[in-house]
Every structure is written in structure tokens, then in C-alpha cells.
Amino acid sequence: MKVIYILWLRELKRYLRSRVQIIASLGNPILYLLVLGFGLGPVFKRAGNGDYLQFVAPGIIGMAVLFSSIFSGLGLLWDRQFGFLKETLVAPVSRMQIMVGRTLGGSTVAVMQGILITIVCLIAGFRPTHWSAIPLALGFAALIAINFAALGMAIGSGLQDMQGFQLIMNFLVMPIYFLSGALYPLTDTKAVLKYITRADPLSYGIDGMRNVLGSPSRAFDPRLDLLIMIFVGLAFLVFGAYRFSKIEA
Amino acid sequence: MIRVTHLVKKFGDFTAVNDVSFDVAAGEIFAFLGPNGAGKTTTIKMLTTLLQPTSGAIELDGINPQVQQNQARQRFGIVFQDPSLDSELTAWENLQIHAVLYHVPGKIARQRAEELLTLFELWERRNDQVKKFSGGMKRRLEIARGFLHTPRILFLDEPTLGLDPQSRNQLWTHVKRVNETEKVTVFLTTHYMDEADRVAHRIGVIDHGKLVAQGTPKEIKERTGTESLEDAFLALTGSTIRDESAGATDQLRQFAKMWSKR
Numbered sequence: 001m002k003v004i005y006i007l008w009l010r011e012l013k014r015y016l017r018s019r020v021q022i023i024a025s026l027g028n029p030i031l032y033l034l035v036l037g038f039g040l041g042p043v044f045k046r047a048g049n050g051d052y053l054q055f056v057a058p059g060i061i062g063m064a065v066l067f068s069s070i071f072s073g074l075g076l077l078w079d080r081q082f083g084f085l086k087e088t089l090v091a092p093v094s095r096m097q098i099m100v101g102r103t104l105g106g107s108t109v110a111v112m113q114g115i116l117i118t119i120v121c122l123i124a125g126f127r128p129t130h131w132s133a134i135p136l137a138l139g140f141a142a143l144i145a146i147n148f149a150a151l152g153m154a155i156g157s158g159l160q161d162m163q164g165f166q167l168i169m170n171f172l173v174m175p176i177y178f179l180s181g182a183l184y185p186l187t188d189t190k191a192v193l194k195y196i197t198r199a200d201p202l203s204y205g206i207d208g209m210r211n212v213l214g215s216p217s218r219a220f221d222p223r224l225d226l227l228i229m230i231f232v233g234l235a236f237l238v239f240g241a242y243r244f245s246k247i248e249a
Numbered sequence: 250m251i252r253v254t255h256l257v258k259k260f261g262d263f264t265a266v267n268d269v270s271f272d273v274a275a276g277e278i279f280a281f282l283g284p285n286g287a288g289k290t291t292t293i294k295m296l297t298t299l300l301q302p303t304s305g306a307i308e309l310d311g312i313n314p315q316v317q318q319n320q321a322r323q324r325f326g327i328v329f330q331d332p333s334l335d336s337e338l339t340a341w342e343n344l345q346i347h348a349v350l351y352h353v354p355g356k357i358a359r360q361r362a363e364e365l366l367t368l369f370e371l372w373e374r375r376n377d378q379v380k381k382f383s384g385g386m387k388r389r390l391e392i393a394r395g396f397l398h399t400p401r402i403l404f405l406d407e408p409t410l411g412l413d414p415q416s417r418n419q420l421w422t423h424v425k426r427v428n429e430t431e432k433v434t435v436f437l438t439t440h441y442m443d444e445a446d447r448v449a450h451r452i453g454v455i456d457h458g459k460l461v462a463q464g465t466p467k468e469i470k471e472r473t474g475t476e477s478l479e480d481a482f483l484a485l486t487g488s489t490i491r492d493e494s495a496g497a498t499d500q501l502r503q504f505a506k507m508w509s510k511r
Contacts, residue, residue: 006349014337017378081501084335087394090297090327091350092319161497162504248300 003093004101010084011072011105015112022116029064029117033057033124036183049185050216057126058137058209059182062144064117065110066202069145070173072106073152073240077159080247089247099244103153103237107145114141129214136212143229144205148176150233153240157247182206185217204228250275250402250434251296256305258291265291267458268305273451275401278428278435280449282442282482285491288458289438290330293406296436297327310401323351325402326395330410331502332387336380340371340390343379344397351398358397365393369423385416389423396427403427405437409444417441421448442479452478456486 015022037053037060044052079085088098115138128134155168180202181189189197197203208225210218251273258266266288273279283289294300296307298314298321307314314321334343341362348358366372369389379387388408395403405424409417421444428435439445445452446466453463462469462485466478473484 002349006346010335010338010342010346013342014335017337078501081498082331082333082505084333086329086331086333087347088350090299090322091347092322092352093350161500 003097004104007088007098007101008105008108011102011109015109022113025068025113026064026116026120028067029060030120032063032183033060033117033121037124053121053124053126054215055185055210055217056183057121057124058206058213058215059180060121061114061117061137061141061209062180062182062202062206063177065114065141065144066148066177067173068113069106069110069147069149070152070176072102072109072149073154074156074159074165074168076153076156076247077161077165095245095247096241099153099241103146103149103240106149106152107142110145110149111138111142114138114145133212133214137209140205140208140212140225140229143208143226143233144202147201147205147229147233147236150236150240154236154243157240157243176200176202179203180206181219186219187217201228201232204232250277250310251279251436252306252308253292253296254306256292256295256307257303258288258295258300259303264458266295266302266455269455269458269460270305271453271460271463273434273436275434276428276432277450278425278437278448280445280452281436281438281455282445282452283438283455284486287455287486287491289455290406292455293327293404293436293438297325297404298322323398324400325404326398326400327404328388328391328395328406328408330406332391334379334387334391334394337378339376339378340366340382341375343390344394347394347397353398361397361399365396368426369393370419383416385412385420388412388416388420392420392424396431396433399431400433402434402436405435407438407440409439409441417444424448442477442482446478454482454485461485 033056037056041052044055049055076085118134118138128137155172159165159168179197179200181197182202186197186203186207204220204225207218207220208222208229211222211225254270256266256269257264269292281289281292291300295302296309296314298318301315309321310324312321312324335346344362344366345358348362353361363372366375369392371386371390371393374382374386379390382390392405392408409420412420424435425448427433437449449466451463451465452469454461454469462472464472470476470478470481473481475481475484
């Protein structure tokens with residue numbers, strides 16, 4: 001337990017100390033929020049779907065959480081060779097403890113990023129139906145964080161070089177984001193896109209946030225969102241733990 | 250303290266370590282020498298539970314590291330070829346995390362951390378982030394950390410790579426002192442023959458996965474009829490250059506060099 005705690009605390013300390021990085025990592029979501037939120041707003045309204053900022057804000061929060069959490073896992077590539085990970089791999093503790101400590105740490109950091117973006121969204125004019133909805137939405141953000149920190153861990157355990165990292169970035173992380181309905185409603189997607197977007201776990205996480213925050217164009221039942229996020233999250237955790245146990249440093 | 254018998258490690262068709270046997274006595278400093286790609290790091294990885302041997306037996310302080318992995322890990326400290334400190338954390342925090350990972354009780358951990366930081370001349374800088382340290386300071390901190398849980402054996406994989414002569418000299422002085430005061434067995438690899446000659450009690454030379462000589466530096470020089478250990482080493486392993494093709498790890502190292510000063 002103490003081992004998990006200290007590894008979690010380590011991730012948190014690293015995050016809080018790298019102020020420049022915090023600001024830098026907020027840049028992308030803020031750009032999306034401003035460019036899309038205000039740029040596509042009029043078109044969205046004309047199409048009869050309501051206020052785009054109200055719709056896209058949960059998607060932008062989801063984006064910040066997704067990137068932060070999946071990178072915490074992909075960072076294993078670097079950490080294994082030049083970082084602290086090696087130190088933990090030869091310590092007399094189980095791989096499971098290391099994996100759990102790191103995943104929880106990465107998820108906590110991702111949720112903190114999500115909180116910062118939520119504040120930015122509120123400043124930009126986003127309004128939930130009720131303020132009490134925000135903690136619930138952050139609960140969904142935490143589920144997104146755990147899901148993708150574990151998935152990142154599973155992939156990061158097997159990465160061998162920087163090219164692999166680029167490959168994952170372009171063919172996994174970006175598609176997960178763009179096929180999630182973060183930026184457009186999933187209510188009237190057709191044919192192939194319909195099935196792909198429904199196979200993307202991030203769709204349910206963001207839809208869950210929309211459900212509790214009362215955003216327009218919600219696609220699924222909030223209970224379905226919750227169930228899928230929990231089950232997929234458990235599956236990713238098991239997968240991540242398995243792959244992590246196979247690392248040969 | 251370390252007993253290795255008929256150790257073999259194969260990666261597919263390639264035999265990295267081929268039937269290697271040696272003994273290291275308690276309290277001894279043993280230098281493991283060999284050209285690039287000879288099997289040094291692979292052997293250290295097998296000794297430290299990071300790789301499973303294809304065949305053969307290893308015994309560390311009477312324990313089989315393949316079976317009793319955690320008991321074995323508790324008994325050794327290791328300093329890797331590549332850095333393994335958390336550079337965002339302070340020297341003190343790095344040691345405290347290590348103490349938790351090795352189940353050292355808080356009070357003892359603080360006491361021991363203070364002792365070691367003082368010995369390794371880092372006490373004044375204990376609350377500085379490691380990223381502000383020089384290469385030599387980082388190395389010293391890693392070695393101090395390796396001693397924190399009072400291991401019986403310390404493994405050092407090319408600890409002086411990239412350090413200036415002053416830092417190298419100072420580092421070995423510290424290692425020798427702890428070796429004498431705490432009777433820690435030290436197993437090291439290096440490319441600097443003068444260091445091995447000066448520091449090690451006994452030496453093993455590995456080439457193409459096979460142990461080609463072992464004994465005290467004096468014995469090895471006598472056997473090859475050479476003046477210096479460097480000449481003895483060249484006589485044993487030949488003077489052809491081992492051009493390994495760069496693997497993924499080397500590419501990453503290249504990348505790391507671009508981004509950091511170390």
C-alpha cells in the first residue's frame with residue numbers, strides 16, 4: 001500500500017513542479033475550444049443543434065484528460081531506459097503495485113488537467129445545468145483517465161523506439177479522439193462511422209459528461225455510458241497489468 | 250557471495266552468454282571486463298533478475314534469484330549504465346522513495362540517507378532537484394541510493410562512463426570506502442582498464458560470451474606476459490573493433506544526448 005502511495009505521490013509532485021509543462025499542455029485544448037467553439041458555433045446553431053460551446057466543452061475536457069492520461073503510459077518507453085522506472089523494476093516489490101501506483105498517479109494528473117480545462121470552459125461561457133453536475137462530470141473524467149492511462153501503459157510496455165511512439169500517436173491516439181464524438185454529435189452518424197464511433201470507449205466517457213452537464217445532442221443513456229466505461233476500464237487495467245508484467249528491462 | 254555456474258543466455262540463434270562460471274567471495278571487488286557486445290550487461294541483467302537465463306545456475310548470498318526473486322532483490326543494489334534517478338525530484342526524495350521500495354523503516358531510512366549523503370558529499374544539495382546536478386553528482390547519488398538498504402552486493406554497470414578523471418577518482422574512493430567499512434561485495438563493469446587495475450581485487454574477462462580469463466590483476470598480467478592490464482586485455486580479446494549495429498536502445502541514447510547534457 002505504501003509503495004502504491006509513494007509512486008502515486010511521485011507522479012503528483014512531478015506534475016505540480018513542472019509549471020511550464022502545465023501551461024503548455026493546456027494550449028492545445030484551449031485552441032480547440034476557441035477555434036471550434038466560436039468558429040463552428042454559428043454553423044452548428046443554423047443546423048438547429050443549439051449552442052456549440054455547450055456541446056463541445058465536455059469534448060474539450062475529454063481531450064485534455066485523454067492526452068494527459070495516455071501519455072503517462074506511453075512515457076514508459078522513455079522512463080524504462082533513462083528514467084526512474086528501471087529503479088522500480090529491480091526493487092523487491094511486485095510489478096502489480098508499480099503498475100497500479102503509476103496508473104493512479106497518471107490518472108490523478110489527467111483529472112487535474114481536466115479540472116483546469118473545466119475552469120477555462122466556464123470562463124469562456126460554458127454553463128452546466130446545475131453546478132452540482134460538475135463533480136459528477138469529473139467522475140466521468142476520472143473514468144476516462146483510468147481507461148486511457150491503463151491503455152497507454154499496455155502500449156508503452158511494448159514500445160521500443162521513437163518511431164513506434166509516432167505511429168501510436170497518429171494511428172491510435174488521434175483516431176480515438178476524432179472518432180469519439182468529442183467534436184460532433186453522434187446522434188446522426190451514418191453507416192461505418194456509426195459503428196466505429198460506438199466502438200470507441202472515449203465516446204461513452206464524453207457522452208457521460210454531456211449527460212450529467214446537460215449538454216445538447218447526447219447520444220446514449222447515462223447508465224450505459226457508466227457501465228461501458230467501468231467494464232472497458234477493468235479490461236484495460238488487466239491488459240495493462242499483464243503487459244507491464246512482461247517488460248524485460 | 251555470487252556463484253555462477255554454466256550460465257547460458259540465448260536470444261534466438263545468438264548466444265550472448267556461453268557457459269560462464271565464476272565465484273565472487275564476500276567483501277570482494279570483482280571487475281567484469283570485456284569489449285562491447287561481449288555479454289557483460291546481459292550477465293548483469295541475469296544476476297539482477299531482469300533477464301531469465303536460458304540455462305545454468307545463479308546464487309546470490311545463498312539465494313536463487315530466479316526462484317526467490319524479491320529476497321534476492323532485497324540483498325543487492327544496482328547502478329545502471331543509463332541514469333535511473335527521477336530528475337524532477339530532489340536528492341532526498343529520490344532516497345526516500347528508494348527506502349519505501351526496499352521496505353526500509355522511516356527512521357532508519359532518514360538516518361542512513363543522511364550518512365550516505367554526507368559520505369558522498371551531497372548533503373548540502375539534498376533539497377535540490379536532481380536535474381540541477383552534474384553528471385558526477387548524479388552518479389554519486391545513484392551509488393549512495395544503491396547502498397541505502399544496506400545490500401550485501403552492489404552491481405555497478407559502467408558507472409564512470411562519461412565522467413571526468415576527477416569525478417571517476419572520487420567515485421571509486423567512495424565505493425572502496427563503503428566496500429571496506431560495510432563489507433559490501435562489489436561487482437562492476439568498466440571500459441577503463443586502469444580503474445579495474447586499481448580498484449578490483451579480482452577480474453574476469455569475457456569475450457564473445459565466454460569467460461576467457463579470471464584472477465587478480467597481477468595474475469592476468471603475468472599469464473599474458475604484459476606490463477599493463479590494458480595490454481593484457483588486448484592480448485586476451487584481440488584488437489579487432491566490435492562494430493555492433495545500433496539497436497533501438499542506442500537510437501534512444503542518441504536522442505537523449507540531443508536533449509540533455511549528460
